[in-house]
Amino acid sequence: MFLQINKLNKHFDTKKGTLVVLKDIDMAIQQGEFICAVGASGSGKSTLLRQIAGLDAPTTGEVTVDGKRITGPGPDRGMVFQHYTLFPWMNVQENTEFGLKLQGVPKTERREQASYFLDVVGLTQFAQSLPQELSGGMKQRVAIARALASEPKVLLMDEPFGALDIHTKESMHQFMIDLWQRTNITIFMITHDVEEAVFLSNRIYALGARPGTVRKEIHVNLPERSHSVKRHSTFHDYRDELMDLLRAHGQEAVAAVA
Amino acid sequence: MTQTSEPRSNPRSIQALIKPKTIRPTVFWRLAEDIPKPLYTALTVTSIGLPLLLWWAITTFGTIDPKFLPSPAKVMEAFGRLWSTRELLKDTVASLWRVGVGFLLASLCSIPVGVLMGSFPSIRALLEPLFGLMRYMPAPAFIPLLILYLGIGEEPKITLIFIGVFFFNSLMVMDTVKFVPKDLIEATYMLGGNRWEALTQVILPHVLPGIIDACRINLAAAWQLVIVSELIAANEGLGRRISVAGRFLRTDEIFVGLIVIGVIGLSFDLLFQYLLRVSCKWASQKR
Numbered sequence: 001m002f003l004q005i006n007k008l009n010k011h012f013d014t015k016k017g018t019l020v021v022l023k024d025i026d027m028a029i030q031q032g033e034f035i036c037a038v039g040a041s042g043s044g045k046s047t048l049l050r051q052i053a054g055l056d057a058p059t060t061g062e063v064t065v066d067g068k069r070i071t072g073p074g075p076d077r078g079m080v081f082q083h084y085t086l087f088p089w090m091n092v093q094e095n096t097e098f099g100l101k102l103q104g105v106p107k108t109e110r111r112e113q114a115s116y117f118l119d120v121v122g123l124t125q126f127a128q129s130l131p132q133e134l135s136g137g138m139k140q141r142v143a144i145a146r147a148l149a150s151e152p153k154v155l156l157m158d159e160p161f162g163a164l165d166i167h168t169k170e171s172m173h174q175f176m177i178d179l180w181q182r183t184n185i186t187i188f189m190i191t192h193d194v195e196e197a198v199f200l201s202n203r204i205y206a207l208g209a210r211p212g213t214v215r216k217e218i219h220v221n222l223p224e225r226s227h228s229v230k231r232h233s234t235f236h237d238y239r240d241e242l243m244d245l246l247r248a249h250g251q252e253a254v255a256a257v258a
Numbered sequence: 259m260t261q262t263s264e265p266r267s268n269p270r271s272i273q274a275l276i277k278p279k280t281i282r283p284t285v286f287w288r289l290a291e292d293i294p295k296p297l298y299t300a301l302t303v304t305s306i307g308l309p310l311l312l313w314w315a316i317t318t319f320g321t322i323d324p325k326f327l328p329s330p331a332k333v334m335e336a337f338g339r340l341w342s343t344r345e346l347l348k349d350t351v352a353s354l355w356r357v358g359v360g361f362l363l364a365s366l367c368s369i370p371v372g373v374l375m376g377s378f379p380s381i382r383a384l385l386e387p388l389f390g391l392m393r394y395m396p397a398p399a400f401i402p403l404l405i406l407y408l409g410i411g412e413e414p415k416i417t418l419i420f421i422g423v424f425f426f427n428s429l430m431v432m433d434t435v436k437f438v439p440k441d442l443i444e445a446t447y448m449l450g451g452n453r454w455e456a457l458t459q460v461i462l463p464h465v466l467p468g469i470i471d472a473c474r475i476n477l478a479a480a481w482q483l484v485i486v487s488e489l490i491a492a493n494e495g496l497g498r499r500i501s502v503a504g505r506f507l508r509t510d511e512i513f514v515g516l517i518v519i520g521v522i523g524l525s526f527d528l529l530f531q532y533l534l535r536v537s538c539k540w541a542s543q544k545r
């Protein structure tokens with residue numbers, strides 16, 4: 001297995017006592033898969049991704065990538081954060097190059113690599129713009145280009161398209177599919193958008209909330225990967241199954257609060 | 259998911275309790291919005307021009323003893339006199355030199371210390387209590403000690419400026435570092451950076467505008483302290499000029515000293531503002 005999560009538990013100590021955010025998470029992801037983890041807000045999705053990124057350590061259990069246990073952050077895992085994290089004083093080109101610069105890649109090579117990925121995300125003509133001059137969707141595309149420029153083993157994405165309008169989102173979806181098919185990169189993406197998950201991934205982990213657990217694992221087999229598939233009945237079946245799963249959990253969570 | 263509509267109290271009724279409000283268009287009282295350029299210029303000119311005009315009117319039409327309040331013309335005359343004897347230039351250079359050395363030394367020490375305090379909670383815990391305490395000891399209160407330790411030459415004056423700037427500047431720089439988003443530092447780690455690179459290539463550029471601003475504010479303090487130190491013991495300097503003029507009741511020369519001090523201070527301020535604008539375009543556009 002390429003990316004493996006074994007018996008992962010995560011607790012936070014809060015004023016009200018110990019908060020169990022993730023409970024007994026087991027996941028196994030093969031190289032070249034496009035995985036989506038779907039869950040309601042507050043189900044611990046970001047927390048799970050932070051454990052894989054190595055930005056936070058699990059209370060018990062472990063995460064391994066390519067057989068090696070994760071003990072800290074590193075460029076073998078490209079990360080696209082939930083909130084915009086471009087460096088405001090660097091222009092788009094410099095932002096995209098920054099990871100390569102940190103890893104000691106000479107100037108001409110990193111310039112070329114960054115330009116290539118800026119072209120891939122369609123932002124070549126904004127290479128000299130500052131982040132504050134970009135729209136939300138453009139910022140997120142720069143963040144993707146920046147993560148891809150280091151050619152990571154796995155791309156981790158935390159609700160990257162949550163703030164985008166439906167049309168930008170659709171074009172980003174097509175872009176992700178193209179990228180995935182062309183580069184065969186492993187992608188682990190978090191979302192609360194059910195259609196997004198069904199459309200993009202080959203496998204979905206549906207998460208239950210409070211504490212976050214893997215409720216169900218769904219293999220997605222769509223006849224094709226283009227927007228017309230969304231009218232297909234197979235697509236609707238997957239979507240409805242997921243919706244029902246999440247709805248059940250939503251009610252549980254509400255009941256737990258009440 | 260259809261809900262049967264329950265009989266509720268008329269939702270209109272709350273409308274009766276809401277006090278209607280309108281926001282009328284305005285030019286002068288705009289909140290956090292730009293005002294027209296001509297108005298801005300006019301107000302800026304008024305800010306300096308009106309007090310000058312008042313001063314001139316009072317001294318011309320009023321019956322105030324010129325020993326207390328000399329007229330603008332008298333002050334200009336005194337300025338010409340002091341300038342032609344090169345005394346004014348000598349005093350200005352002496353004060354500028356003290357501020358320059360003291361402020362530069364204090365900045366060179368306080369910027370790295372402040373960045374370290376802001377970046378590492380360990381260093382903050384080590385230094386913040388001491389610095390917080392020192393900050394509340396007014397620098398001029400150290401003058402007797404400094405004279406005792408260092409005599410009455412240049413050293414006590416420069417040390418005074420150092421004390422007055424170092425602690426404040428360290429703490430202000432520390433505060434700017436605290437506002438660096440954690441996300442940016444984590445993004446740096448994910449891109450392959452280590453702590454040192456996060457510090458030098460992310461935290462430092464992010465806080466540069468804040469540092470320039472802290473220095474701008476503390477330069478004003480340094481400029482005040484040099485005058486204070488010269489009032490007490492000095493052979494030359496703008497503070498010394500004022501205290502000598504006071505002893506001989508030369509009010510016009512006091513005014514010359516005050517105005518020169520003010521104009522130089524303002525120039526420094528504008529210089530720093532300019533520096534901020536050209537070196538940190540990304541930050542100045544936000545404000």
Ligand SMILES: Nc1ncnc2c1ncn2[C@@H]1O[C@H](COP(=O)(O)OP(=O)(O)OP(=O)(O)O)[C@@H](O)[C@H]1O
Binds near residue numbers: 041042
């Ligand atoms: N550092 C922390 N300390 C204490 N509690 C935390 C911490 N980080 C997260 N939590 C809690 O863990 C739970 C899950 O948070 P998380 O951010 O992982 O949710 P999420 O699934 O990403 O939600 P969203 O979809 O809104 O982003 C929340 O209840 C949150 O309050």
Ligand SMILES: [Mg+2]
Binds near residue numbers: 045082158
């Ligand atoms: Mg989240």
